[in-house]
Amino acid sequence: MDNEALIDALKAIVGANAVVTAHEDMEPYLHEPRGLFHGTTRAIVRPGSTEEVAAVMRLAQEHGIAVVPQGGNTGLVGGQTPEANHPAIILSLQRLDRIREVDVLTDTMTVDAGVTLLKAQDAASAVDRLFPLSLASEGSCTIGGNIATNAGGTAVLAYGNMRDLVLGLEVVLADGRVLNGLGKLRKDNTGYDLKSLFIGSEGTLGIVTGAVLKLFPLPRQRVTVFCGMPSPEAAVALLAKIKSEIGASLTTFEFMSRFGLELVLRHAPGTRDPLADAHPWYALIELSSQIEGDLDARFEHCLGAAFEEGLVADAALAASLDQRQDLWKLREALSEVQGREGGSIKHDVSVPIAAIPTLISEANTAVEALIPGVRPVPFGHLGDGNVHFNFSQPVGADKQAFLDRWDEVNALVHGVVLKLGGSISAEHGIGRLKRAALPRVKDPVAMDLMRSLKTALDPKNLLNPGVIL
Structure with a gap:
């Protein structure tokens, strides 16, 4: 199918305004945040519904056209970037951005794949619920991308990664069929758990267009502290101590080195060292509870014992929302500021x-x-x-x-x-960055099963070719 005919066919499916062909307009879709990969594309198509996604895939299947699904284009292993020497179309899901339903009684939310993580968080908060996935890119990454990469983030310790937060999926398959698995059930033992095939598959087995997400009670109390510590061993011991004494209220335990903190202080405007002296290592710790209580007192008691045991040398406890945000900025800015120091x-x-x-x-x-x-x-x-x-x-x-x-x-x-x-x-996934390394570290039988699944669901290798396998 020549390019002119392809463009006309795509416009007939999604509308002329939803097909991008001008070079300057396509450029933002063609490279990922780190600049390690830069691809080419025949067009960017931006469907506005699951039905339009399915129609695009039927067209691709009929004419053997490769399709690269893309959400917010925030992935860090090149899984959303087409290969430079493999002509494909990019299927952007950003127009699929509806909150379909929020069900407070079942603690679920059904969303389109193009909904940003921040929009999902806000929709949950509006009904006094929490969607706990939290990433530095939450303002632009999408739920579909989070599912495709099995995203983790800062709250995995308490809530699990994306695989643990999904109850059901709607998926467009390579041949254009739609798998309707948008169930809200916590228990459903009717055969294979098909949704798990697509979570973490990086768009190589199907295109997620909708999801049912788990919600949780909104925390009523949070305790946030930034600790200076002598060593990673002390950090591991402190984690074990808090888990033992306070248990499920521990939501986050992040760590960084002194050099990492110095990068943030040097390059992130508005940041300051919350502790009077420098320390070799730091931890950002957060506890939360869905009921008002004595969480802060219990944590201060635990922290006091940690001081006596030499696990913590100094600590700054957030006394307000602004102070909490200041402490979080020290951690969240670290990924971005490294680029200011060169390679x-x-x-x-x-x-x-x-x-x-x-x-x-x-x-x-x-x-x-x-x-x-x-x-x-x-x-x-x-x-x-x-x-x-x-x-x-x-x-x-x-x-x-x-x-x-x-x-x-x-x-x-x-x-x-x-x-x-x-x-x-x-x-972060495998993407293109770690594709060559995967066979060297993965069990050979597991690799065979993965290839078999890819062949069964995408026999023409049209979905995100060159990613993972």
């Missing part, structure tokens, strides 16, 4: 929580031996074992020469991760 080689890995100190020690030693002067920036979700283990280039180094060693650094870090029983992808 950054990144990892999204997970290991058993007890192994995090070993991961940091051994990976730092290995990479520093490879690249003298490299500056480690480990940070992330200590509460669920997910470390964003990044490395900033040495001061004065050539940025591109440093980035050219990405694969070498990955090999060292991933080697330590695998030795510790971890994963090379905790919450």
Whole structure:
């Protein structure tokens, strides 16, 4: 099908205004946030309904046209970016942005895939409920993208990742059929759990167009504290202490190094160090409860014991919403500010929580031996074992020469991760970035099953070709 005929056919399905072909208008869709991938496309199509998505897929199936689904274009492994040498159309879901229903009695919300995470959070809050997924990109990432990547974020410790927050899905398959699985049931043992196939599949098995999400009671009380600590070992011990003494009220346990905090203080306007002295490591801890009570007193007692045990050297407790936001900004700004220091080689890995100190020690030693002067920036979700283990280039180094060693650094870090029983992808997915590495770390039988599923659901390999497999 030549391009002119394709454009005419797409316009007939979604309307002329929903097909983007001008180069300058397509450009924002063609590269991902880190600038590692830049693709080409025959057109951007922006359907406004599930029926239009299905019609686009029937057209693609008939003419063998590759389709790359895209949500908010915030993914960090290139899964939403078409290959430069594989002509495809980008199917943007941003126009599918309805909150279909909020059901307070069943604590569910049914939404279109293009609804932003922030819009979903606000819709839940408007009825005194919580949708707990929280990411730095929540103003622009979409629910469909969160599902496609099985997003994690800062509240996994308490609520789980996206797989734990989805009750039902509506999915357009590669051949244009629509799987209607928008059930609200917590119990449904009628065969295979089909929705789980599509959560984390990065648009390679089907296109999510709608979802039923779990809601929770809105917290009535929050306690937020920023702690200075002597070591990662102390952070792990503090996490265990809080879980043991306070239990399910622990919502978040984030950590970062002193160098990570210095990057934020240097490059993020309006930030300040909340503690009087510098410390080697820091934790941002938050507890919440759905009932008013003595949570703050219980936590202060636990924190006092942690001081006596040498786990915490200093702490700043948020006394207002503004102070809470200031403390959160120290963590949330860290991902963005690393780019101000030149090249950054990144990892999204997970290991058993007890192994995090070993991961940091051994990976730092290995990479520093490879690249003298490299500056480690480990940070992330200590509460669920997910470390964003990044490395900033040495001061004065050539940025591109440093980035050219990405694969070498990955090999060292991933080697330590695998030795510790971890994963090379905790919450960002595989995408194009880690596709070559996946067969080296995944069980061969698991790889065979994944290929079989791909062949069964997308035999012509039209959905997001080159992603994951």
